[in-house]
Amino acid sequence: MAGALVQSIHRDPALFYWILFPISIVMVLTGVLRHYATVLLQTAPKKQGLPALREQRSLLRGINLRSNSSAVSSTAFAARRHYLVSAYKDGTFLKDPDNRGKPAGNPMTDPAAMEGMMGMMKGNMAMMIPQTLIMGWINAFFAGFVIMKLPFPLTIRFKSMLQSGVATRDLDVRWVSSLSWYFLNLFGLQSVFIFILGNDNAANQMAQQMSQMNPGAGAGLFQPGQDPDKMFQSEAENLEVVEHEYILKGVEDRLLASIE
């Protein structure tokens, strides 16, 4: 019986033209604006000095040696290990050897770290401010409107997603409220932005949130506040315990077995 009964609400078609369209258009435009605002606010990543680069790459070299040690013969490996371990322990590669042993400074006082945080703040602001404004705008003008009906049935779980701002228990889930339409737009406009702005746009906030999950995945090994000397020491220990195996050992038999 419940299936046969179709709820129908007589809506003014003006609702459609004066709420649904404005919200969608405003959302797209904000996305575009946000993209350009982020581009303008971006500061070029600060260039690292030569010592910092050396510090990073040298540590990376140790890691490479550890993980790919099988590629070289054991004599070559032993020589490299000896060199790297003693250099790591002496702190040869450190950016500023004078600071060895001192506790790492507060990241708040480090100007480089501050700059990074400012960049993140700017990105966040470019996202937060328009979101707050539009949310306020919709709440002030369109709160409580039911603006459209989805052409397919949904389960009751979607009620909170599609009917926020309309507190009725018996309304069919297929009806969408204006506030929910805003949320749907907020998360669902990704492909529209790709179409308008190209692939790597800053309009979409989902992508931004993703990048905040793991900041600096490729940016560098050193996070601000971490003591590079400690990292060198632990890498030296790691290197010392590596068990070396040469990949060329028995390669001729492997090869013959595979091609004969």
Add this chain to the structure above:
Amino acid sequence: MSLSSLLRRSNLEALSLSQQTAQHLQKHASTGTSTIPIPLLSYPESTDIWLTYERLFLSCLRTGDDRAAFNCLEKLISRFGATNERVMGLRGLYQEAVAKDDATLERVLQEYEEVLAEDAVNTPVAKRRIALLQSLSRTTEAIDALTELLESSPTDIEAWTELAELYLSHNLFPQAVFCLEEVLLVAPNAWNIHAHLGEVLYISAMNGNENSEGKILAEATRRFCRSVELCDDYLRGYYGLKLTSDRLLSILPDDIKSTAQVTTVDNGELPMLSTAVVRRLSEQATLKLAEIIRTNNNSCDLAEITAAKDLLDRSTQRRQR
């Protein structure tokens, strides 16, 4: 890295790329020129476009179309600014290409040095300077500059490979081997580097003293084995395998057995290859080479195919005699 991979392209490919340049420039005439890009009216900007420009630029330079190359370069400069590191490197490349005599090249070199004095981290320009030193045949200076570069960035495999080539040209084999091993430590599955290391070892065995020749040749053989293990039907690998194993057969006494394995494994050195294994390797390499030559469908370099044929002919002649 993109630069070096591009240079490996065949001449034909480069030519066809550079012939597309005018077309491409026309098609994307509007990209990046207006200060405020209007969405939907212009092409959405993507990194691909600029990578294409870079590729076009390089292939134009290769095919001698300097004017088109200059157009591409201008596009890149107007987009990224003349102070962008990569663009600076490309600009230097252009200047080197159009330079008529050594005096002009010296001037370019001086420019590079000025840039580097201001900003020592500018890797593209540092690499251009090294390449220029090489083309001015001041290899020792180039080696010095390269070691300095590698001192500050020891994971740069492009630089390590280049340094290996330079050492090789000076017949400094242990140094070249060291450099190639560094490359392998970063990219352990690079079969071409494995084969190349085998080649270097082979050359050094030919030029070294008699005592260690067998040992180095065995190592070279194993390198080639690894290379073809990683990449089936790798012509260079099999060529080297054939070459080294034949050579090894000619100097090895007939009765080396694999019993030596137990005694020598302890100090980390690999045991000498047994004669039977070397003979089988050589046979397999001969078979494979013949097969590759027969089924060659223009995927390999013609010169390499010819060289392989030549090697097979020589070895059959020797056997008949």
